[in-house]
Amino acid sequence: MFKKDISPGSKSKVKSSVQRAIRTQITTTYPLLAPYIDEIIPKKEQLDAMKIPDRVTLYLIGPTPLFFQHMTDAILPHLKLVHRFPTCFPSIRIDRGAIRFVLSGATLMAPGITSTGGRLPSGDKDEEGLYGESQKGSVGEGEREGGGWYGGRELEEGEPVAVCAEGKEEACAVGVLSMGTKEVKEKGKGPVVEEGHYLGDGLWKLSTE
Amino acid sequence: MADTAESPAEPQSRHVTYCGVCSLPPEYCEFGGTVKKCQEWLQRNHDDMYERLWSADALAAATSSLSVDARKRAEKDAHKKALKAEAAEAKHAQTISASKVYIKRIERNKRKYVTSVTGLEAFGLENKKVAKEFGKKFATGSSVSKVPSGGEEIVVQGDVSEEIEEFLLEKYDVIPEDNYELVEHKVKKGASAT
Ligand SMILES: [Zn+2]
Numbered sequence: 001m002f003k004k005d006i007s008p009g010s011k012s013k014v015k016s017s018v019q020r021a022i023r024t025q026i027t028t029t030y031p032l033l034a035p036y037i038d039e040i041i042p043k044k045e046q047l048d049a050m051k052i053p054d055r056v057t058l059y060l061i062g063p064t065p066l067f068f069q070h071m072t073d074a075i076l077p078h079l080k081l082v083h084r085f086p087t088c089f090p091s092i093r094i095d096r097g098a099i100r101f102v103l104s105g106a107t108l109m110a111p112g113i114t115s116t117g118g119r120l121p122s123g124d125k126d127e128e129g130l131y132g133e134s135q136k137g138s139v140g141e142g143e144r145e146g147g148g149w150y151g152g153r154e155l156e157e158g159e160p161v162a163v164c165a166e167g168k169e170e171a172c173a174v175g176v177l178s179m180g181t182k183e184v185k186e187k188g189k190g191p192v193v194e195e196g197h198y199l200g201d202g203l204w205k206l207s208t209e
Numbered sequence: 210m211a212d213t214a215e216s217p218a219e220p221q222s223r224h225v226t227y228c229g230v231c232s233l234p235p236e237y238c239e240f241g242g243t244v245k246k247c248q249e250w251l252q253r254n255h256d257d258m259y260e261r262l263w264s265a266d267a268l269a270a271a272t273s274s275l276s277v278d279a280r281k282r283a284e285k286d287a288h289k290k291a292l293k294a295e296a297a298e299a300k301h302a303q304t305i306s307a308s309k310v311y312i313k314r315i316e317r318n319k320r321k322y323v324t325s326v327t328g329l330e331a332f333g334l335e336n337k338k339v340a341k342e343f344g345k346k347f348a349t350g351s352s353v354s355k356v357p358s359g360g361e362e363i364v365v366q367g368d369v370s371e372e373i374e375e376f377l378l379e380k381y382d383v384i385p386e387d388n389y390e391l392v393e394h395k396v397k398k399g400a401s402a403t
Contacts, residue, residue: 010338083223170237
């Protein structure tokens with residue numbers, strides 16, 4: 001979505017009624033983020049909106065980017081926010097080989113996730129409560145960190161997802177699933193996340209000061 | 210009511226270090242074109258992290274999961290990226306040394322001046338944003354307009370050439386002082402002002 005560099009647009013203040021609606025939207029979409037919403041968007045602080053190309057709005061507090069949204073699609077976290085609250089977003093993990101493709105803006109394909117280095121939710125309903133949290137026991141052999149923070153619940157098509165990477169601590173992309181995680185496992189091929197936001201893309205490099 | 214007492218008072222968010230060269234988390238520097246510079250920066254600024262990411266052991270562990278073929282392809286890719294980044298940097302340096310910012314004083318009517326600024330975009334500045342800054346700084350009209358030769362100029366009301374140069378020098382040090390040209394533009398009587 002942000003393969004090209006973006007030149008900063010002007011910021012505008014978000015009305016307090018709209019700010020409240022956005023807070024609700026965020027906590028509904030990302031329930032695990034709810035306990036921290038006052039830290040992310042303090043009630044007293046002014047939330048700003050910046051219009052960027054292709055009808056995307058970026059929400060920020062001061063220079064700190066928080067969320068972005070294409071028209072009225074799902075509101076997605078900026079990667080810097082994912083890095084601040086890594087366990088609060090549903091996630092999948094790609095294998096090491098897929099990293100450089102994702103970082104060049106390629107569509108994330110199923111084989112990069114279904115391989116040994118990749119991770120998808122286990123699908124175990126008993127893990128429902130762990131959704132989004134780190135699964136300490138599941139770190140594979142030869143890995144020291146970057147076990148990921150995927151959970152048990154299968155994710156549906158259209159759900160926002162953070163993309164972690166084998167051997168890496170931080171997430172490298174954010175996007176919307178174009179295929180449910182159950183289907184990814186069954187099919188093992190096809191695009192999984194298209195048009196996401198990734199490390200080093202135009203949104204990442206956008207100057208927000 | 211009880212809930213509010215439980216809410217965390219301390220900030221709960223993690224603080225992540227980003228690379229001072231390529232801006233990514235340092236563990237991802239390897240995928241950019243500036244690996245060497247990134248490594249130097251990390252070693253200077255975050256010694257411990259450097260050890261963790263770039264020690265021989267860490268490197269061996271990181272690549273062991275890839276097949277020989279995939280590793281070769283990744284290496285080739287990294288090399289290409291590095292060359293590309295170098296070329297881009299050289300080109301950028303060249304553009305900078307060759308580009309000029311013109312600050313023109315233009316007499317519109319008798320004793321009425323406007324100041325025109327052109328050439329900022331070559332240094333990666335955005336005319337619209339800078340025009341706004343001028344307007345704020347000098348409390349005067351300041352707008353971006355197209356010039357007949359293509360491209361844009363910022364037109365500021367009043368004679369503020371020197372102030373503009375000073376302001377830009379201070380705020381945008383990507384433009385070397387020698388690259389400014391202050392120009393006086395006098396309109397002959399009868400000629401249309403441009
Ligand atoms: Zn770097």
